[in-house]
Amino acid sequence: MGKLFAVVLTIITVVSTAIFATRVWWLPTDISLHGPRIDHQLVETMVSCGVLFVVSQLSLAAFAWRYGDRRDGRPVKAFPGGATPMVVMAVVLVGAEILALTFVGAKLWAGIYQTPPDPNSLAIDVQAEQFAFYFRYPGPDGKPGATHPELMNEATENYFGLDPAHDTTARDDIVVPTLTIPVNRPILLTLRAKDVNHAFYVPELRIQQDFVPGLAIPLHFTAVQTGKFEIVCTQLCGLGHYNMRAYVEVMPQDRFDEWLKEKVAQQ
Amino acid sequence: MSHAPVLEHAPPRGFLRTHVFSVDHKVIGKQYLDLALVAVCTGMVLSWLMRLHLAWPTLSIPGLEKLSPNGAAGGVITPEYYLSLMTMHGTIMVFFVLTTAPFAGFGNYFLPIQVGAEDMAFPRINMASFWVTLVAFLVLISSFFVHDGPALSGWTAYAPLSAVGKDAGPGQGAGQTLWAVSIAIFCVAQLLGALNFIATTLDLRTRGMSLARMPFSTWAWFITAVIGLIAFAVLMPACILLILDRVAGTSFFIPAGLVISDRLQPHAGGSPLLWQHLFWFFGHPEVYIAILPGFGIISHILPVFARKPLLGPRAMIGCLIAIAFLSYTVWGHHMFLSGMNPFSATLFSVPTLIITIPATIVTLLWIGTIYGAKLRFTTPALFCLGFVSVFVSGGISGFFLAQPSTDVYLHGTYFVVAHFHFVMGVAAMFGIFAGTYFWFPKMFGRLMNETLGKWHFWLTFIGVYCVFMPMHYLGLAGNVRRYSAFTDDYLKPLIPLHQFITVAALFTGAAQLIFLFNLLRSRFRGPKAPANPWEATTLEWSTTSPPPFDNFGGHPPVVQRGPNEYGVKGAAGDYVMQAAP
Numbered sequence: 001m002g003k004l005f006a007v008v009l010t011i012i013t014v015v016s017t018a019i020f021a022t023r024v025w026w027l028p029t030d031i032s033l034h035g036p037r038i039d040h041q042l043v044e045t046m047v048s049c050g051v052l053f054v055v056s057q058l059s060l061a062a063f064a065w066r067y068g069d070r071r072d073g074r075p076v077k078a079f080p081g082g083a084t085p086m087v088v089m090a091v092v093l094v095g096a097e098i099l100a101l102t103f104v105g106a107k108l109w110a111g112i113y114q115t116p117p118d119p120n121s122l123a124i125d126v127q128a129e130q131f132a133f134y135f136r137y138p139g140p141d142g143k144p145g146a147t148h149p150e151l152m153n154e155a156t157e158n159y160f161g162l163d164p165a166h167d168t169t170a171r172d173d174i175v176v177p178t179l180t181i182p183v184n185r186p187i188l189l190t191l192r193a194k195d196v197n198h199a200f201y202v203p204e205l206r207i208q209q210d211f212v213p214g215l216a217i218p219l220h221f222t223a224v225q226t227g228k229f230e231i232v233c234t235q236l237c238g239l240g241h242y243n244m245r246a247y248v249e250v251m252p253q254d255r256f257d258e259w260l261k262e263k264v265a266q267q
Numbered sequence: 268m269s270h271a272p273v274l275e276h277a278p279p280r281g282f283l284r285t286h287v288f289s290v291d292h293k294v295i296g297k298q299y300l301d302l303a304l305v306a307v308c309t310g311m312v313l314s315w316l317m318r319l320h321l322a323w324p325t326l327s328i329p330g331l332e333k334l335s336p337n338g339a340a341g342g343v344i345t346p347e348y349y350l351s352l353m354t355m356h357g358t359i360m361v362f363f364v365l366t367t368a369p370f371a372g373f374g375n376y377f378l379p380i381q382v383g384a385e386d387m388a389f390p391r392i393n394m395a396s397f398w399v400t401l402v403a404f405l406v407l408i409s410s411f412f413v414h415d416g417p418a419l420s421g422w423t424a425y426a427p428l429s430a431v432g433k434d435a436g437p438g439q440g441a442g443q444t445l446w447a448v449s450i451a452i453f454c455v456a457q458l459l460g461a462l463n464f465i466a467t468t469l470d471l472r473t474r475g476m477s478l479a480r481m482p483f484s485t486w487a488w489f490i491t492a493v494i495g496l497i498a499f500a501v502l503m504p505a506c507i508l509l510i511l512d513r514v515a516g517t518s519f520f521i522p523a524g525l526v527i528s529d530r531l532q533p534h535a536g537g538s539p540l541l542w543q544h545l546f547w548f549f550g551h552p553e554v555y556i557a558i559l560p561g562f563g564i565i566s567h568i569l570p571v572f573a574r575k576p577l578l579g580p581r582a583m584i585g586c587l588i589a590i591a592f593l594s595y596t597v598w599g600h601h602m603f604l605s606g607m608n609p610f611s612a613t614l615f616s617v618p619t620l621i622i623t624i625p626a627t628i629v630t631l632l633w634i635g636t637i638y639g640a641k642l643r644f645t646t647p648a649l650f651c652l653g654f655v656s657v658f659v660s661g662g663i664s665g666f667f668l669a670q671p672s673t674d675v676y677l678h679g680t681y682f683v684v685a686h687f688h689f690v691m692g693v694a695a696m697f698g699i700f701a702g703t704y705f706w707f708p709k710m711f712g713r714l715m716n717e718t719l720g721k722w723h724f725w726l727t728f729i730g731v732y733c734v735f736m737p738m739h740y741l742g743l744a745g746n747v748r749r750y751s752a753f754t755d756d757y758l759k760p761l762i763p764l765h766q767f768i769t770v771a772a773l774f775t776g777a778a779q780l781i782f783l784f785n786l787l788r789s790r791f792r793g794p795k796a797p798a799n800p801w802e803a804t805t806l807e808w809s810t811t812s813p814p815p816f817d818n819f820g821g822h823p824p825v826v827q828r829g830p831n832e833y834g835v836k837g838a839a840g841d842y843v844m845q846a847a848p
Contacts, residue, residue, distance in 0.1 A: 008729065016732070016736050042667065048666075049664070052663055057659060060652065069643075079635040094624050095624060105670040105672040106616070106672075194527075197425050197427070199679060213525050215540075230755050232755055236350070243346070
């Protein structure tokens with residue numbers, strides 16, 4: 001039975017690891033400026049955890065093979081050196097790994113979430129609601145209009161609760177259902193939720209952030225590749241959660257300028 | 268330490284007092300285990316329905332329409348009903364299985380016997396804690412039968428979705444209120460239970476049973492009780508505040524200016540993040556409430572079948588205490604992306620990573636115990652080895668989620684689902700299985716069938732890897748969790764992998780029927796068990812199978828040594844029992 005356990009566990013370990021290593025299923029291509037460092041941290045973690053996984057599982061398998069169903073009459077023997085070297089080894093090795101991961105990872109995290117955005121960022125407001133995202137550009141005056149929850153209305157498509165009748169800054173605001181951004185330009189999103197928690201997740205952008213009702217949460221990134229990618233909600237928000245998505249369209253700066261001009265003209 | 272007889276109650280008379288409203292910790296332990304069995308069957312059926320829907324969203328499931336005419340018209344699960352099934356699956360499994368069975372069930376039955384006591388310190392409170400748990404379960408199940416269905420905001424019930432009531436859509440009416448009421452009641456039961464465990468361990472140990480001589484399982488239940496006492500004491504008021512937000516118009520978790528279904532909500536001043544902090548302050552220790560009894564059970568059982576002492580007994584207990592302490596410092600790792608101050612993410616990340624050190628040590632101690640052993644491959648031994656394997660698999664993926672910089676990508680994906688199912692679901696279940704096969708002879712005086720037990724192990728062991736390992740791959744590919752269907756373009760290529768997981772889940776679930784059959788049949792028809800069938804050292808094996816009402820027939824044992832005396836040269840057999848002169 002010990003040998004059978006060893007064989008089954010070895011097969012499980014080898015197959016699982018091989019699928020990770022050959023990247024049968026893997027992250028989509030990164031399109032963000034900060035993404036390569038996240039991917040690098042993920043691969044580093046994957047390699048060290050992979051070694052730990054394989055060594056632990058295979059020692060379990062080897063010991064089960066060697067010491068299972070023994071009928072050789074020899075007495076049991078203690079682990080060489082007892083528990084102390086093992087404890088010291090775990091503290092030193094895992095501790096070193098933790099220090100290394102934290103040192104690199106904390107800087108990386110701080111670079112994305114704790115650093116102020118570039119002052120030249122393109123600022124866009126994002127409003128999440130059951131079950132859609134809307135994006136607002138401030139228009140030619142550069143000032144977004146004030147939002148009034150009591151004016152928010154689905155039927156009149158006033159998703160942000162703007163008051164163009166009284167508020168001049170709101171009149172030129174551009175509200176669209178697709179996040180359109182120029183490539184290679186820092187983007188600063190301000191996330192607000194209209195009703196419940198939602199989340200902004202674009203796997204290709206390696207960015208994720210919750211929307212929290214009552215909070216305006218900044219999120220900044222730079223896309224370095226053009227294309228159209230899905231924005232999905234990752235925070236359970238009700239029955240339509242699975243269907244809550246929008247697109248981010250990354251375009252060259254000149255095309256973006258044209259797009260913006262068109263939108264302004266439509267106002 | 269008390270040496271005098273601790274209880275004066277005589278064996279009860281009459282069926283009701285003996286088997287139903289019993290104050291005997293052994294009966295209460297079995298009642299908890301029976302409740303957990305009903306709960307786990309319910310939770311598993313819910314997971315089958317979810318898995319079937321994920322793989323084949325338009326599939327009509329016969330009979331389902333009768334249970335929920337709205338949620339499954341024509342037998343096809345609606346998106347909202349899927350979320351209800353998911354919420355109920357998580358809630359039932361976490362609270363009524365993973366907390367109830369390994370801690371309240373086995374702990375109730377064996378903690379008093381293992382310390383040489385006649386019963387728990389407060390038998391009536393003990394009985395109350397079981398009946399209160401049952402009420403909590405019935406309240407939760409009743410939500411299946413209310414008009415707009417059970418709660419659907421997940422087992423974490425994030426506010427304001429869970430707090431604003433009917434405007435937020437289906438599942439936010441009576442179902443969500445019943446959810447919060449059920450969990451608040453459950454907390455009361457757990458607090459009563461935890462007090463009893465702590466008092467019994469500290470005050471009712473028999474002569475010679477110093478703390479250092481307590482079995483590892485007793486240590487684990489004791490530490491778990493301490494964790495539970497603090498954790499449930501926070502969750503209960505949180506649930507009460509949630510109920511008040513829902514029914515009394517308060518705004519603990521609801522800020523101003525929310526517009527739901529085109530209606531401005533009459534709330535102001537609350538914080539959705541407050542709920543998350545309160546919930547996870549309970550929620551992360553809860554993971555250890557589910558798994559630490561498993562640690563204890565494995566550390567208790569492994570030496571019995573390795574026929575040698577557990578490696579590093581003091582290191583093991585030190586690690587359990589370290590994990591318990593650290594479990595209160597890590598809750599924010601569930602909230603890296605929640606909108607909490609990003610500075611605190613790093614702060615929560617460090618203790619989360621540090622907790623891997625004691626977790627690694629205990630794993631190495633188990634593996635080191637097998638080194639040089641004479642392993643007897645009984646069913647409980649197999650489940651012990653399986654436990655170590657699945658715990659390693661689940662624990663390692665924690666490294667990815669403990670770091671905010673990699674969590675940015677993996678948060679909210681199936682990678683998380685894989686992680687927590689392996690580490691607190693499957694590992695804890697393997698601990699429960701090991702405990703059941705190991706202690707069944709003591710509890711029922713009969714042996715379980717070993718052949719069926721081994722079939723159960725092999726099918727389950729291979730099955731769980733087929734179900735949960737691929738979820739890591741889904742997570743890496745960016746597959747978002749809590750989706751009832753995969754309509755996003757980038758998720759469509761992953762559907763075949765989901766179908767594989769569904770088939771594996773049905774297969775693994777079917778394998779549990781072997782366990783169920785073995786359990787029920789052996790309870791009545793299994794061969795008679797001797798007092799100590801496994802040649803183990805601890806006090807529960809010094810008494811008859813099953814033990815008499817006062818556990819030791821009026822002669823409390825006197826303990827002479829620790830529980831770890833295996834592979835002893837010169838001893839009759841190769842072990843010395845704790846109470847042997």
